[in-house]
Amino acid sequence: MKKTQNISAAEQRPPDEKITVAGQWLPTSEKTPGERTLMKVLIADDDPSSCLLLESLLIKWGYEVTVAHDGDEAWRILCLTEHPLLVILDWMMPGIEGPAIVSRLREREGPLPHYVIIITSKEKESATVHALNAGADDFVAKPFSQCELQARVAVGFRVNHLHMVLMDKMQKLEQATETISRLARTDELTGLHNRRSFNENFSLAISTARRHNVPLSLVSIDLDHFKRVNDDYGHRAGDQVLQMCASLLLEMVREEDIVARWGGEEFIIVLLYTDGDSAITLAERVRSRFEQTPAPLVPYAITASFGVAQFKQECETEDALLRRVDDALYSAKSQGRNRVIVAM
Ligand SMILES: [Mg+2]
Numbered sequence: 001m002k003k004t005q006n007i008s009a010a011e012q013r014p015p016d017e018k019i020t021v022a023g024q025w026l027p028t029s030e031k032t033p034g035e036r037t038l039m040k041v042l043i044a045d046d047d048p049s050s051c052l053l054l055e056s057l058l059i060k061w062g063y064e065v066t067v068a069h070d071g072d073e074a075w076r077i078l079c080l081t082e083h084p085l086l087v088i089l090d091w092m093m094p095g096i097e098g099p100a101i102v103s104r105l106r107e108r109e110g111p112l113p114h115y116v117i118i119i120t121s122k123e124k125e126s127a128t129v130h131a132l133n134a135g136a137d138d139f140v141a142k143p144f145s146q147c148e149l150q151a152r153v154a155v156g157f158r159v160n161h162l163h164m165v166l167m168d169k170m171q172k173l174e175q176a177t178e179t180i181s182r183l184a185r186t187d188e189l190t191g192l193h194n195r196r197s198f199n200e201n202f203s204l205a206i207s208t209a210r211r212h213n214v215p216l217s218l219v220s221i222d223l224d225h226f227k228r229v230n231d232d233y234g235h236r237a238g239d240q241v242l243q244m245c246a247s248l249l250l251e252m253v254r255e256e257d258i259v260a261r262w263g264g265e266e267f268i269i270v271l272l273y274t275d276g277d278s279a280i281t282l283a284e285r286v287r288s289r290f291e292q293t294p295a296p297l298v299p300y301a302i303t304a305s306f307g308v309a310q311f312k313q314e315c316e317t318e319d320a321l322l323r324r325v326d327d328a329l330y331s332a333k334s335q336g337r338n339r340v341i342v343a344m
Contacts, residue, residue, distance in 0.1 A: 038160050040064045040084035041153070044074035044101070045119070046093040050142065054088065054119075061150055071096030078105060078114075085112060086156045091120030091131065099134035106135035111167050115156035119144065187261040189239055190246035198260035198268060205258065205272045206318055209311055217279035218325045219269040220307040221249075221286070224337040226265035229298055237297035244296060245304070248289055252282065268325075276310030276342060283308050283340040291338065305332035309343035 041063045045051040051067060058065045066084055068074035072095030077083055087105075089098035096104075098118045105114050118131040121142040128139045137159070138152050185197035193201060209216035223245065230238040242265065249259045249267060258270040271279050283306040295302045307328030311321050328343035335341065 037082075037085060038157055038164065040066065041086045041088060042066045042068065042074065042077055042084040043088045044068040044071065044093060044098070045088075045090035046070055047090065050090070057146060057149065058088075058153070061153065063153070070094040071098070071101055075101055075104065085114050085160050086153065087114050087116045088153070089116060089118050089136075091118055091127070099131055099136070102131075102135040111170075112160070112163050115160050117152060117156060187246075190243055190261050192246050192250075192267070193258055193260035195260065195263065198258065198262070198270070201258045201260075202270050202318065205270050206311065206321075208272060210313055213313065214273050215275040216311040217271045217274045217276055218307075218309050218311070218321060219271065219279055219283045219286075220262070220309075220325045220329045221245075221267040221269070221283075221304050222329055222333065223265040224303045224305060224333075226302070229295075229302065233298050237295075240296040241298060241302050244293070245290065245302070248293060249286065252286055252289065276308060279308045279310065280340060280342060287338065287340055303338035305329060305337045306340040307332060307343060308340060 039062065041058050043051060043054045043058065043065060044067075045054060046069055048069075051069065055065050055067055063086075064084075066077060068077055071093040074087075074089065074093075075096050078087070078101070087101075089101055091098040098120070102116050102118070105116065115138075116136045117138045117140055118134075118136045119140045119142060120127065120131075131139045137156065140149055140152060185194060185200075186192070187194040205216055208214065223241070226238065226241070229241055242261075245267065246259070246261070249269065253259055253269060253271075256272065260268050260270075262268045269282075271282070274282075287304060287306055290304050291301055293301055307325045307330070309321060309325035309328060316324075324343040328341045332339050332341040
């Protein structure tokens with residue numbers, strides 16, 4: 001006898017076997033939350049004997065059954081947050097009728113659609129067409145063959161399972177895309193914005209400053225004699241110094257400020273809603289903090305040189321602002337390092 005034919009004999013089910021979509025048995029305790037949801041069925045039928053027969057068959061086939069005795073009760077159950085996705089509806093019931101319930105379900109269908117079988121004593125071809133047009137997935141005429149009903153319910157289970165697998169894959173894909181997008185904008189060593197992310201955020205900040213006529217300033221930072229750290233104490237020490245500086249910078253700026261690793265040992269901060277004077281104050285605080293913080297794996301503190309520039313809204317391009325802050329940084333270097341110089 002084929003395995004699928006054994007499904008109807010619930011009492012013969014070995015306790016440690018599994019149910020899967022392929023028709024194998026799965027003990028209740030081992031089902032995943034998704035599989036448990038898929039094994040739930042709602043029956044809505046106003047005929048007590050038909051309802052009882054359906055219920056006992058579905059329980060025998062391994063499903064968890066919820067029963068509604070009229071259309072209104074069925075709809076109330078389907079409106080609960082947790083409810084069966086596999087639905088067997090009688091066509092004619094007091095309250096909302098089967099096809100109307102399906103239409104309502106389809107109007108608000110989420111990422112996991114319901115699988116609906118309409119069951120009725122109407123035998124006309126037009127009834128089948130009407131039920132399917134209303135959104136039903138399948139149609140079974142009473143009196144039904146038990147084998148046929150079992151096979152049709154199994155199709156519903158399989159379709160729902162495929163939807164669940166698909167939704168799971170879509171969620172994983174979305175997560176992966178989000179991770180890739182984040183990594184593409186992050187400096188791997190320091191976790192700061194990388195150059196690409198800086199460029200995007202800088203352009204946005206410049207647009208905001210122009211549109212709302214608010215101040216924007218840049219602070220450019222270059223660690224002093226950083227090559228010496230790498231040469232004398234190795235690249236591991238150099239990396240740790242960069243990570244420490246990145247942490248200190250993040251600690252000292254506001255959440256909305258953009259701190260990026262510009263390249264090598266150079267950092268840049270975009271300060272929106274900040275005028276030149278406030279940017280100078282921040283740069284001085286950072287300079288002093290660097291000077292006072294012992295660097296890891298290096299027997300001295302690492303200082304840095306700073307250029308500060310406030311955006312000239314009326315006449316300046318992004319490139320021109322970057323050039324000005326770079327020139328200021330260059331002046332800080334040429335004037336002896338460990339200092340803040342304001343751009344002209
Ligand atoms: Mg009825």
